[in-house]
Amino acid sequence: MIPAADIEAVVFNLGGETFALPVGTVQEILDYREAFQMPQGPAWLAGLIDVRGEAIPMIDLRIRLGLPAATVGPTTRILVVGVACGERLLTLGVIVDRVLDVATFAAGSVETTPDIGVRWRSDYIDGIVRKAGGFIVLLAAARIFQAEDGAIDFSDMATAA
Template identity: 50%
Template sequence: MIMATTSLEAQFVTFSLGEEIFAVPVEVVREILDYAEAFKIPNGPDYLLGLRDVRGQGVPTIDLRLKLGMTKTVPTPHTRVLVLDVPMESRLLTLGLVADRVFEVTPFRREQIEAAPDIGVRWRSDYIAGVVRRENGFVVIIDLARLLSREDASVLQSAA
């Protein structure tokens, strides 16, 4: 008899920022778009690229590289925008996340997902929901609600 394994694994969308591979749960991804310049918003934080029209909705778009302390994204033909619906405390926050490249939807078994590593220094790793080992390195699963502070969420919400 074959047992259903749906509760033992979860689907993730994998993408890269530079050489690093990240993942977000597939259920928060609404769609994946080709990169286009966003409409600039004055006085926003540096990681907020601006607004992008997504099917008639103004969606705040962020450069995740800047949010994570990396260098600014330099768009290439592979650059994509993941449109995400992120569950926050009391609402759903829709935002665009710029990725250097989007790879695939892939399942990870629950036992493959390790806790975020404690590296013993004052480095924000609380946004890491887990880490999955692969032959060629690691995939970091991002907890978007933790990555975006309350302050970030209100800035992004008011931008929209």
Template identity: 50%
Template sequence: MSAPGEKRAAAEGQYVTFGLGAEVFATPVGLVREILTYQTPSRIPNSPAYLLGLTDVRGQGVPTADLRIRLGMAPVDPTLNTRILVLDIALEDRMLSLGLVADRVFEVTTFAADQIEPAPDFGIKWRSDYISGVVRRDDGFVVLIDLPRLLSTTGEAATLADMAAVDQAA
């Protein structure tokens, strides 16, 4: 168990890179079950603004979140490039299947340990503990995002899992 405020470093390995606006993010390929062409999720009343609803993934209702909204970015309308990354995220007491909407998905790529820089210290009070590292490229940076931490530290994972359970019981 890590101490509060201690950041987990990103590990060397394969990552799926995806874009939100002009920013490029990456998540470990092991979390990604599949990548789907965007389909409008079925809305869930009284859900948080970032939760778009449930997406049917092979007969299972998967809570689908707009990562742009969750990260404080402005929402945009889906395009032909919009994708849903279906993730399986291990939480303390269960496995959470979750869809995350990305503006586009680029590639699966390998980052070596010497390419991954620690998450920067921004010097201001801003929640950046979900950034596990950055990779410098010729055209900018790739932010390595720790999705389990992004969701689990705020209790949102429990809400998403509960919504999926309600759909499966129906």
């Protein structure tokens, strides 16, 4: 998807690669904290965290994108994101290795995602931006957290905490 306007995005590192999510998606950035483990959840579900009295599902974005699980270090952060899920807005905590920047990308600098040559599902990507020595991958948050048959429902998990 090529945007019609400039995009302001939170840029972060994940498994040695650089990704970004639109600023409007990211509600806040938290220091990493351990999650309450959810029995029999999918591998990418790290558990639940409490954010000001609200139980938030925490996602290991590395696993969701097919990378090795996150190794927690001093720069590990949680991006609290709002993801459109049908008629409602789902709040998720997304584990990232390091937050790098908040950047503005000119609409003309965003390229379409090639169908071949990237290691992630192309429907998870809204576009790419060239940078010195590589690319910044603009993620499509809503599509990353949808199952093949529709949106994943986290409502039962929030009541379990």
